[in-house]
Amino acid sequence: MFAYVVAVRLLRAADVARACPMPDAIAAVREGFAALSVGRATVPVRASLPLWAGGVALSMPAALAGGRHWSAKLVTVSPGNPALGLPLVGATVLLGDSGTGRPLALIDGTAITALRTGAAGGVAAEALARGDAAVVALFGSGAQARTQLEAVRCVVGERLRELRIASRDPEHARRLAAEAGIPSRVSVVIERAPADIARGADIVITATSSATPVFDGASLGEGSHVTAVGSFAPAMRELDDAALRGARLFVDQREPALAEAGELQGMRPEDVVEIGEVIAGRAPGRRDRRERTVFKSVGNAVQDLVVASRAHDRAVELGLGEEIAWP
DSSP states (O other), rough: OOOOOEEEEEOOOHHHHHHHHHHHHHHHHHHHHHHHHOOOOEEOOEEEEEEEGGEEEEEEEEETEEEEEEEEEEEEEEETTTTTTTEEEEEEEEEETTTTTEEEEEEEEHHHHHHHHHHHHHHHHHHHHOOOOOEEEEEEOOOHHHHHHHHHHHHGGGOOEEEEEOOSSSHHHHHHHHHHTTOTTTTTEEESOOTTTTTTOEEEEEEEESSSSOOOOGOOOOTEEEEOOOOOEEEEEEOOHHTTTTTTTEESOOOHHHEEEEGGGTGGGGEEHHHHHHHHHOOOOOTTOOOOOOEEEEOHHHHHHHHHHHHHHHHHHHOOSSSEEOO
């Protein structure tokens, strides 16, 4: 019998950053959302397994019809970890070959999650924000806020005139702005209290862990675009009713968004548009300059798949990561 050695590539956060820069992640997620909305993606409902001491383990698999790869992201949430000096949330992505089924890579899932969530915000800003958007308001200064800022800068580019950051930790926000390399020509405003930080902003991004609305939606101007990525459970919401009232609502995928997003509780499938439908040309995006748009994302395993696939292929080309024989 013929035997061969299978090599599994280990990709850590630094490898992912080098192998899949944000513009590539945005392109991958754009394609993934379109595939999801035209029926080419298989994304089973995530499985949940209770862990000892109140923790939970989640499995999020995905595959594309005709695609070369399959993936499964394993996420754990352990409430006791911070007291032990460990992260509250841990994640690992397993990427495999769709032809043989064999594993190809074990990838830092926290890095993939932050990258693909930021990329989703970039895709939404491309499709829904006004073409002259120049003022960005960002709520949050953690890992998700970091990649959201990176993505929106890829989309807005040289038009960026003002960046406002609202954070409970102003020093953390200042560090985020400094590490992001914001050009000196851009006005940077950092606030502890949100107050009117969204007023007059062209693009508003919420990337917080708040269970209650983080700003007054009545302060939003006409023609603004909002991306909300922080809340992920029915009892959580970053946006109030005023932010949603009169806006066109877009989601990553209808069923999970309507089930999981606190902002969308009680809404019907026809009340929201999948962003992939816009990308695939099946639904209009922004229809005029005065229209307000909201993209509510709860995350989808197809995002993990396409970004992990892109990162793996480029890592192989660049010789990044560490190969181990498996099994």
